[in-house]
Amino acid sequence: MPSHSFVVIDHLNFAWPDGTPAITDLSCTFPPGLTGLIGDNGAGKTTLLRLIAGELQPASGSVVVSGSLAVLRQDVATRPGSTVADLLGITPIRRALRAVEAGSVDPDDYDLIGDRWDVESRALALLDASGLGGDESLLDRPAVSLSGGEATAVGLAGAELADADVTLLDEPTNNLDAASRSRLYDSLDRWTGSLIVVSHDRELLEHVDAIVDLDPRGTRVFTGPFSEYEQVRGAEQAAAERSLAQAEADVRRIRRAAAADQQHKAQRDRAGRRDAARSGMGKGAQHYYQNRSEKDGASKARARAAQAEQAGAARAAADAAARLPDQIRVDLPDTEVAPGKQILALSMGERPLRIDGPERIRITGANGVGKTSLLRIALGDDDADLSARAVALFAEPPVSLVAPKVPVGLLGQRDDLGAFGTPLEAVRSAAPDRPAQAARNLLARVLVTGEMVSRPIGELSGGERFRVALARMLFADPAPRLLVLDEPTNNLDMASVDHMIEALEDYRGALILITHDGWLADRLKVDRQWELDAGGDGTRITDRDVR
Template sequence: MSASIVLSGITWSTPDGWPLLSDLDLSFDSRRTGLIGRNGVGKSTLLKLVSGELSPQVGSVTVSGTTSVLRQAVQVEAGRTVADLFGVRDDLALLRRTEHGEATAEELERADWTLETRMTVALVRFGLDVPPEADLACLSGGQRTRVGLAALVFDEPDFILLDEPTNNLDREGRAAVIELLAGWRSGAIVVSHDRALLETMDTIVELTTLGATVYGGNWSHYRARKGTELAAAQHDLADAERRAGELARRAQDTAERQARRDSAGKRKRAKGDMPRIQMNTLRSNSENTGGEQARLAERRRTTALEEVAAARRRIEVLQPLSVVFASTGLPAAKTILHVDSVTVGYEPDRPILRDMTFSIVGPERVAIAGANGTGKTTLLSVVTGALKPWNGRVRIETPFALLDQQVSLLHRQASIRDNFLRLNPASDENGCRAALARFMFRADAALQIVSRLSGGQMLRAGLACVLGGKAPPPLLILDEPTNHLDLDSIEAVEAGLRAYDGALLVVSHDEAFLASVGISRRIELTKAAR
């Protein structure tokens, strides 16, 4: 029997009762499937249901075959090693006892003599040269993700389940993931917003508040289909609104004619030239006719308004976020940042950056590039003043905002609204709500507590609070801004940043994002000589 995953009538809500999935039917086979959708719609939850980490509240999940899972973040616990992530700690310990002549005859029979070789092959496939006993806590986030990928394929499962596998990876790591999936011939379900990765998929499944839609083909095919669907939905909305308007006008005309007839009848009755019984009959007939017409008009109006609401909901699903920023007023010739001969690190005599020098003038768009571990985030910490350089100095001569990967500028226990008003003290309630609505935090959504948001929602809230006000900062510093945004939000933020007239200093491995926002210069980092 070929491997398959079937979800039937799945319903699942969050512990606080928020519905995520409702009566969902979906199946996966040996094709590579990209699972996409806006943040908070239930993509990671669906993977957890498939892997068995969660159980459906209603419905069933049937898995035929074996699965291996890579989460968004590889968990780091005290003493946890590479071998633990591969699930071979005991097998590796047996090999070590064997090497020291401490294994029993029974243990020698159980020893897997190819284990280390197979582990090494899997690790090298993702550009890693680390021993099996290496402590995960000593590896960077990108390195841990690579170890997770190596452990994933080491098991040779029927299905691999990947949740944002290219987050925290440098260009080489992303290329390794793309190469893995391009050559993967078993089943794969990949939650991702990485457009280059999604181009390697055989099919795209989009999860929305309306359910799941399957699109045969890769990312480019999906985008073309979505464009056609959006145009059709906009046409349907226009038709529904036109019909609703026509019905409203007809109802008004009917009401006015009835009012004129009623008025004429009253005048006749007032003259007294009609027998009373005839007047009562005419009045009763008029009331009955008027009542029936009113009920029919109300039914038609209700139906028309429901059609309009349905069409608008469809537009809401299809239409991406729209972001427009106010002007910063940054002069073209103003030097806003100068880094002069900076050397810095975290341990004595072990610099991360050595003799770093560069400037940003006017609305330049500069990318900090380099492999994991070369000091990109360290450089941002020096620029923002969070880390003092050992030698050299940094001059930053304009207001700026940093959106780091943790969106630490937001107070976790406050609402999005309260954070916005704190960061934009000149804004009033109406301005706050209008700004947050542009970032899809409408009505009660603006009152959500930050700590309860998903990673993507949190970054979107950070962007809204920093850039949604009347005076955005002239310098925006972004550390991996697309890591947790959904695809629609990425494209909308790209559009907004293209219109932003301030300077950008960006750390990102997302080449499509860097190209879209018009990066004009790159600063390439390499590991400092010890």
Template sequence: MPASTSLSGLSWPTPDGTPLLTNLTLSFGSERTGLVGRNGAGKSTLLRLISGDLAPASGLVRATGSIAMMRQDAIGQPYDTIADLFGVRPALDLLDRAEAGLAGEGELADADWTLPARIEGALLRCGLSVGPQTPLGTLSGGQRSRAALAALILAEPDFLLLDEPTNNLDRAGRKAVIDLLRGWTGGAIVASHDRELLEEMDAIVELTSLGAARYGGNYSDFRQRKDTELDAAARELAHAEKARTEAARRAQQASERKARKDSAGHRAWARGDQPKILMDAAKGRAEASGGAGARLRDARREAAEEKLSAAREKIEILQPLRMDIPPTSLATGRTVLRLESVTGGYPPAPPLIRDLSLNIAGPERIVIAGPNGSGKTTLLKIITGQIPPQSGLVELSVPFALLDQHVQRLDPALSLRDNFRRLNPVADPHMAHAALARFGFRATDALRCAGELSGGERLRAGLACALGATPPPPLLILDEPTNHLDLDGIAALEAALAAYDGAVLAISHDTAFLGSLAPDRTIDLGA
């Protein structure tokens, strides 16, 4: 039977009782489905409900076949080995005992002699030449992600669930994920903000506060249909707002006409122009007519309000996300950074950076490229003074802002406002609120604790604290900035960087982001 998963009336609230997923009814077959939505929309939660890690508050999850899930926050502990991650340590121990002649006859029946070769094949398919006893702590974050992907390949599930599988991966690792999905014949649901990966999907499911909507085709097809739908919904909303305004205008005109007639009637009554019996009859007819008119106007207003409400339901009411960076006025030709014959790393290991020279002048945009483990982040730490070079000269001539993908400069125990003021000591509370608002943290959102934010929110808060001050630093150093941003956040970051007039030094494996950044030069550490 082909692999399939169906959800019926599925609901799940956040720990404080706020509805997150409400009455979802969806089905997934033997196809590759991309799961998209803003940070906090419930993508990871939905995958955990499908995998069985969570039980729904209401509704049902039905699945045929086996399910395996790769989670962005569950790639093993540093002291574990590849075998632990794969869940095959007992099986490998049995093979070792069997080869040593220490296994009993009953155990030998359970021995899987093909296992070592299958482990090696899964690892090689993901670009890893390591053995099953390799400690995870010796691998980079990207290599661990590849190992987790290899564990899924070894498991050979009928249905694959991937949560941000390309985060932390270099180009080779991203290609391994894409190649895996291209050849996947079972079902797959992939929660991702990676536009290149989403182009490989057969369908897209979008989660919003209004529920879930399914779109056939890849990400480009989804974006085109979504834009068309939003344009149509916006026109419908504008028409409904116009109809409500017109209904209110007509009701006001009718009310003013009635007021003028009532005033004229009162004056005629006071003058005594007609007999009282005729005046009373006229008053009765006017009141009856006025009551009927008022009821008709009320009905029209209610109908207009209902149409307006229905139109609004088609458009998710969300404050547009913007990231506004003030100008730096960095002069063309001004020396920003100079590296001369720099060598460095983490002794006693051999240095990752060897005899590197680099000059950045004016608002240049430089990309540091290379595979995982080639020393990209190490180089940024040398540049920013976090680790000293073993030899050579590092000369940083302007203020800079560093934003790493884990946003380690934010204190998780402090509010965003207090984090901003800690990192920008001259800012008063009003300046902090204004700067945070420019990055989407308005009013009470600025008082949220940094430790409570999602990955994407934390990165956006880091950008606000790094670049929200006036004037901003003339050099922006980015280490995988799109890893935890949602699609709207990435678009806002790209727009902000397009308007930024300072220098940029960036590490990224996101092809679409790099295309938007339009770097002047690329320094490839893997060359």
């Protein structure tokens, strides 16, 4: 791989067909090595990747990519009829190899193969290293049979197999279990060429060489991992806030001084008129002193005005530097659950699984081990297909003894917003009798404001859809006393994750969390873990106290 491979963005502008600007006058350089691309939801990270990939054309400005390019999109394609080989991008080469083996001398076949005669063995080795096995039949496995995490792992193997000079990854850890994430981090550490990865995964961002932050106050490029950038940014934020406090103090001081000048002038004018009247000073002399006083006063006023203007400008600049981007701010309704109140109970072997009171449970395990199935059973779902899957997964299929007797709020990996036309319709559907303005107010608190409340659901980004789904859950009447979160942070920026955590820290109900993100579980202070482990006789479940 050439060590000079990089991407240069120069005065880039892009807007959607309705005129909504997505990227405005962006200029930055992605250096060689691994670069983490971060920014708030809606900052344009995925749009920028699509512009770099050539899928979108800028309105003006330029994107220059040095060398070949490979892309792993946020949702790995699993079209009906496609195979693992299709996801790896090696199907045309495999066809050419089969043709040559059958005796083809077509130059096109040889050109297509190039020097990649071992592409199948390399692909199987990468798949094996990804935890998917190395059997040759895997290449012909239908893509639709893969779990989300397995599809992502195949896509990552394909990106590595492409040997591109520049590789683009969009949220690659969203559906990966802990073991798969660890393998991905190892892959990044040995990656050659340039790689740009959009991610909010803090652990992944510790493996990059540089950070590019699409900040509305100005895009920044920082050399080093995210933790170092966060420290620098925190120090700068504190300094900016101190500068803002000083600038505001200067504005107040100058305003007080201007008011004092006016008061002193009025006092001097009154005293001057009294003295003139007592001394019998003529009108000419009075006009002279009055004009001189007014000129002196006007000169002081102009000086004060100039000082006020400068202080105001300094205050505006300090305010712009200190201002944080908008973030999710949600006040959860009263959701208290009494300690010891039985929320649910499952029969699972000799030891039942249960939640009592406002406990916080994390469900962990590898992709495909049955976490979501266990969750559905716990919530009392008696679907026949689910029962059959439970029999296949668990040696002793769990049975819901006590389904939740409290209102449940569910945020899954896939939302159900497709049934609604707009965010406002989606939220109001949760409680049709509540006023529309209450729905608008809640949407505003999750940063869905103005015309966005009437925007088609299909035009929303992943993060925007999550915020609408969150608002819809919280709008329900009665409010949920049991929150069920299935990988809730997959499409959220870091600021939104922080504020979601702050909101949930004040939540007084029970909580079930499925996540591969240990950092998130630590921040949410879970009490226990239901650990699922696939064995030869079925998935085993361990209930472990982690307080």
